[in-house]
Amino acid sequence: MTQNRYIDTRGLCESPVPFTEAVVNGLADGGGLYVPEHLPHFTLDEILELADLSYAERAARIYRAFDIDLPADSIQALMGEAYGENFDDEDICPITSLDANTHVLELWHGPTSAFKDMALQCLPRFFSASAEALREQGAIDHDFLILVATSGDTGKAALEGFKDQDGVRIGVMYPHGGVSDIQYKQMATQAGQNVHVWAVRGNFDDCQSAAKAVFGDAAFNDELMATRKIALSSANSINWGRLLPQVVYYVSSYAVLAGSGKIEPGEHIDVCVPTGNFGNILAAWYAKQIGTPIDMLLCASNENRVLADFINTGTYDISEREFVLTPSPSMDILVSSNLERQLFELAGRDGTAIRTWMEDLREKRSFRIDENTFSKLRADFSADSIDSAACFAAIKEVFEHHNYLLDPHTAVAYQAAQGLRGENPVLIASTAHWAKFGENVYRALNDIEPGGALPADIAALSGCELNDLIATETGLDYIPANLANLDETEIRFTDIIDSAPADVEQAVEEFLDQR
Incomplete structure (x- = not known):
C-alpha cells in the first residue's frame, strides 16, 4: 500500500508520519500542524464522475486518493457509517439554489445540525481505526483523551461523534455565556459515559489558548502517560482528520452542481465561507489545489474582522483588537488556528517563516507576511466584514425574497458574497440550521x-x-x-472553571478520576 506521509508546518518533526499517526497525534511536535507531503490531483472527468456515486462513496474515493494507510475496504466501510441514516437527508449535504448563480451548500443535516458534523461523524471513526491499527503494529499501547475548545458547534459535534467510543474519552470547553441557549443545552445534556463538558470564564480564544497550553505542557502530558496510560489528542480543526472531510464536500458539491446542470462542466465557481478558525475555507482551498474548478475564495468575517483585515493588508494584528460578541458566535474568534496551514502552503512550505510569524503573534500579538506570500494570498482570497445589522438584514431579505431562512453565520456569508462576487456562480457554505x-x-x-x-x-x-x-x-x-x-432532556454538566491552564488540568484530572 502506498502511503502519503505528513509533515508539520513548523519544520520541527524529525520525519514525516503516516495518516494514522497524524490523526491520533492531532498536533505535531513543536506545536505545528500536519499537512500531507503530497496532494493528489483529480481531472475534471474524475470529479464529474463523482456525481454518480453516493456521498459516502465519493468521500471514500477522495480519501483513497490521499493514499492513507488504512485498507480500502475499511475506508469504504467507515464512510458508510459516517454518512448514512445519521443524516436527515440522503444527499447528506444538499444544495439549495436561491437563483441561477447563488447556491447554498447545506452542511447541517447531521445529528447536531451544524457543519461540524460533516467532519465529526467521520473523524472519530477514523481516529478509532487509526488507533487500533497502531496498537496492532505495537506503535502505541495507551488510550486517548480528546480535549476540545469550542465556540459553540464543534463541541456538541465532537461529543456526539466520540461518545462511547472504546479507548477514548472526550472533554469539551466552551466560553461561559458565549454560546446560544440551544448550543448550551446541546452540550450540557450530552449522553455518553466517556464525556464531560466545562463552561470556561472567558471567550473562545481563552478556551483555545488554554487547550493549546495544556497540549504543550510536557510535564502534565508525561504524567498522564505514566500514571494513566492516556495521551491527549484533538478534535479541533487543527487535526488533519477534521480538515480532510471538509475537502470532500467541496469537491463533491462541484460534481453535484455540474451533474444537475446548474453549472457547465469546467465552469469556475467562487466559494464564500463564514470564517472564524479558517478550517472551512482552507478546505475549499485544498479542494481547488487538487483539481476542483474553484476560482476565488470569499472570506466572510463578522465584526471580529481580523481575517478580513489580514487578507486585505497582509498584517495580522490583535494587539489592541477588541473581542466582540456577535449574533454569529461560532465566528467570534481572533486567533485563527488553521491560518497557519494556509500560510505554510502559500509561503512555499517554509517552516522557518511560520515559526517566526507564530512567535511574533505569541509575543507581539501581530505579524506581517512578506510581499510574495501576500501576493499569493490575494490571488486566491478576497474578504469582507459584515456587521450585525447587515447580518440581520440579510436574514430578513433572503426570507422575504426566497422563503428561505439563514442562520446568522450563513447570513454573514450571504451578505459578504453580494459585495465580493464577480461573474462566477457562488457556492455559499451554510454552516448551521437556523433553529440553533x-x-x-x-x-x-x-x-x-x-x-x-x-x-x-x-x-x-x-x-x-x-x-x-x-x-x-x-x-x-x-x-x-x-x-x-x-427542553425535555436532563442537564448533565454544570461545571464552570477558569481558563488558566492549571485549572483546566485540574478539571481534566477530576474527570479522569470519575472512571
Whole structure:
C-alpha cells in the first residue's frame, strides 16, 4: 500500500508520519500542524464522475486518493457509517439554489445540525481505526483523551461523534455565556459515559489558548502517560482528520452542481465561507489545489474582522483588537488556528517563516507576511466584514425574497458574497440550521436590533419554544429532532472553571478520576 506521509508546518518533526499517526497525534511536535507531503490531483472527468456515486462513496474515493494507510475496504466501510441514516437527508449535504448563480451548500443535516458534523461523524471513526491499527503494529499501547475548545458547534459535534467510543474519552470547553441557549443545552445534556463538558470564564480564544497550553505542557502530558496510560489528542480543526472531510464536500458539491446542470462542466465557481478558525475555507482551498474548478475564495468575517483585515493588508494584528460578541458566535474568534496551514502552503512550505510569524503573534500579538506570500494570498482570497445589522438584514431579505431562512453565520456569508462576487456562480457554505440561533433569527425577522431586548412574552420562552414560534410564523416548520427535544432532556454538566491552564488540568484530572 502506498502511503502519503505528513509533515508539520513548523519544520520541527524529525520525519514525516503516516495518516494514522497524524490523526491520533492531532498536533505535531513543536506545536505545528500536519499537512500531507503530497496532494493528489483529480481531472475534471474524475470529479464529474463523482456525481454518480453516493456521498459516502465519493468521500471514500477522495480519501483513497490521499493514499492513507488504512485498507480500502475499511475506508469504504467507515464512510458508510459516517454518512448514512445519521443524516436527515440522503444527499447528506444538499444544495439549495436561491437563483441561477447563488447556491447554498447545506452542511447541517447531521445529528447536531451544524457543519461540524460533516467532519465529526467521520473523524472519530477514523481516529478509532487509526488507533487500533497502531496498537496492532505495537506503535502505541495507551488510550486517548480528546480535549476540545469550542465556540459553540464543534463541541456538541465532537461529543456526539466520540461518545462511547472504546479507548477514548472526550472533554469539551466552551466560553461561559458565549454560546446560544440551544448550543448550551446541546452540550450540557450530552449522553455518553466517556464525556464531560466545562463552561470556561472567558471567550473562545481563552478556551483555545488554554487547550493549546495544556497540549504543550510536557510535564502534565508525561504524567498522564505514566500514571494513566492516556495521551491527549484533538478534535479541533487543527487535526488533519477534521480538515480532510471538509475537502470532500467541496469537491463533491462541484460534481453535484455540474451533474444537475446548474453549472457547465469546467465552469469556475467562487466559494464564500463564514470564517472564524479558517478550517472551512482552507478546505475549499485544498479542494481547488487538487483539481476542483474553484476560482476565488470569499472570506466572510463578522465584526471580529481580523481575517478580513489580514487578507486585505497582509498584517495580522490583535494587539489592541477588541473581542466582540456577535449574533454569529461560532465566528467570534481572533486567533485563527488553521491560518497557519494556509500560510505554510502559500509561503512555499517554509517552516522557518511560520515559526517566526507564530512567535511574533505569541509575543507581539501581530505579524506581517512578506510581499510574495501576500501576493499569493490575494490571488486566491478576497474578504469582507459584515456587521450585525447587515447580518440581520440579510436574514430578513433572503426570507422575504426566497422563503428561505439563514442562520446568522450563513447570513454573514450571504451578505459578504453580494459585495465580493464577480461573474462566477457562488457556492455559499451554510454552516448551521437556523433553529440553533432562533433568538437572533427572531430579532432579524421582527426588526429588533442586534442585542436589543425581546418583548417580555418572547423573552420568557425557552429556545425550543421560540423556535416553534418562528416555525409557525414563517411556515417553515421543519426543526431537527435533536433541537426540538432539548427542553425535555436532563442537564448533565454544570461545571464552570477558569481558563488558566492549571485549572483546566485540574478539571481534566477530576474527570479522569470519575472512571
